Amino acid sequence: MRHTTKAPTRTTIGIIGAGPAGLLLARLLHDAGIDCVVLESRDRAYVEQRQRAGILEQTTVDVLRAAGAGGRMDREGLPHDGIELRYDRRSHRIDFPSLAGGRRVMVYAQTEMVKDLVARQLIDGPPLLFEAEVTGIEGLRAAEDTTGMKGATGTKGPAPTTIRYRHPAREPGAGSGTATLTCDHIVGCDGFHGVARDAIPAGLRRTYERTYPYSWLGILAQAPPAYDELIYAHSSRGFALASMRSPTVSRLYLQVPNGTDPADWPDARIWDELDTRLATDADPAWKLERGPIVAKSVLPMRSWVMEPMRYGRLLLAGDAAHIVPPTGAKGLNLAVADVVVLARALVQRHVTGSTELLDAYSETCLRRVWRAEHFSYTMTELLHTDPAHSAFETRLQLSQLDRIAHSRHAAAELAENYTGLPIAPPSP
Template sequence: MTTPAHTTVGIVGGGPAGLLLARQLHLAGIDCVVLEARDRTYVEHRQRAGILEQGTVDALRACGAADRLDREGLIHDGIELRWNRRSHRIDFPALTGGRRVWVYAQTEVVKDLIALQLTDGPPLLFEAEVTAVTGAETDRPVIHYTHEGIRRTLTCDYVVGCDGFHGVVRSAIPATELRTAERTYPYSWFGILANVPPSCDELIYAHSPRGFALHSMRTPTVSRLYLQVPNGTDPDSWSDTQIWDELQSRFAIDSDWKLTPGPITQRAVLPMRSFVTEPMRYGRVLLAGDAAHIVPPTGAKGLNLAAADVIVLARAFADWTATGTTAGLDAYSGTCLKRVWRAEHFSWFMTTTLHTTPDQSAFDTHLQLSQLDRIASSPHAAAELAENYAGLPVG
């Protein structure tokens, strides 16, 4: 592959945000280059989110990346909440005018987009480590990177940082121009993959005196489950029996429902944080996805927020190349941040309603249970949860 020296849009990061943006730009006739620091195997097996909102699915379909999703993705029309040994189902289509969500792992989204990119798309360079981005305030920002042992530069009309929270593109924006807001949480998620069919048809979110638990799935034969644990927990300190017993305890309701255990194939502890940086644009450098914002996973918003960012961005680039107007690019940060802050609030709400803290008082617990009772008894409260979970309009 000939390594280009210039492109219209330089995209740093080959995760779902960068790849979806590249696909949308390609279909709009806008040239771009994607630089990804890791190798293809790592990127395709990087475990992350598994819930896709309606808007994300619509975008994947529009760019021809949903054939396998439509065959293999699991359509979910709701979630189940559990607390005080009772359960309540939230019916998404009934409460949102027909919207729903899909269970389809980020690894599979990335595989589908990479296959398209390599077959019919602009350059995608793996193991291209970006070291700096300079000239953000000029009309020709430069990406400095190393690929195949050679130091290279790529001049761009615009640079988009899709390189995650620890990426380098955000550092191209002067610190004096950035405002950040952050919240950390006093607990983590202990996540497991298990080769056992799910014990439920839809996701179960459980509030328990012992802590939060989530039952999800990857496929009809692979379950994905999570336990709230203290920060710093060693995943190897739990035996398989302890994990399944604790999950069963936290999911317990007054019925004959039972959790089916199975062989655990992966385990990891995931810390939780909320983070937003503003603005999402400075000069000719723009941020998308985790480079600009992080949400705790309780609301299933991470991948979907990233997709929403690049949908807005692709439209803005299309308008710019077609008409010369930068109105969409100028409005990009403000447009996206409205949705970002709504998703941050929803993710915080789901997290603080369903998790318990080490020093939690009886008063705090009663507030949580009262909120869950309200959702179960009020169509308005249930609709607010359903609309946010299934996904608010993009742009």
């Protein structure tokens, strides 16, 4: 396994953040012959243990396979051909292949996807520096060049930008301190709380946000799922989701008020509430398999988009540019779509010198982002119990759920969005 012992000082693409977006982008660029460096502020153990999404769209699965990072996913992941909707104690299955042109999804935890990408990176990929905390980005206002990228050692190329970062000792006796990395372009894959998006002048940023009046209480339990596919439940007591991480580990969620303390939810209360919200007259005896709860946390719900996703030589991808509520399983998949579009643009720039795709990057991604935002918002509003809802609005929710159950067109729209829209939707 190859570890970088001496921090590089020059590269073509500097990538901030070793989450799924940054790691996958590095792999795609490496395969195309474009050198890059990934800087991650956390250590490897933290990066590989972050609990996040676990539903991969068909296109995400295809991209991972093409990048050589899908072997363990194909062995251990759980392909799913549908989801179950439960509402008003009724049950209806959405069949993905018949409704979405043969597409399906894969249950494979983001933590496992990150482990796979890190392993590939350290074996034969470009440098990956953990515990490299970025403290500043400089040179973003430099004018675009028209000569084309020639890589880290070429004579042609744009005037470089610079990433400043702190890092621990990389060589015996070297000590820790501040280092610099000059790049032709910088990609911010460092999430909502990262430094990259703050490098865009405030006057040029447009943000759009919706916060929701509820959160999710999520648990990870050592219990075999008592279901074959994900169950999304609307009930008068609030939303519930039965998901999974493996044949022996369940991932389950309950809608709770904002500000909920997980300590107020002992294990028995969680299991009882899940059984109540997931109950269906189709199988009155149905219950969840119970087991030890090994993780418990509260997740606030937010929709957020920042435009544009590019400023000069800085490009944003994933949560650095947009956040979706998890109801539609879009967050990780949007990040993958961003870096696929971006990799195509950077490869075109590298090979031909053309900036056509790079110049269109923000607009191209945002078309898909807003469709995914709409789907996630719609699923969230449809399935949750808003404290401010009247009985009239609850009846509207049930009416729409009933339409999905009885209209092939409505069911197909849900299936097509859930399994994933094209990565680059056509221009309007």
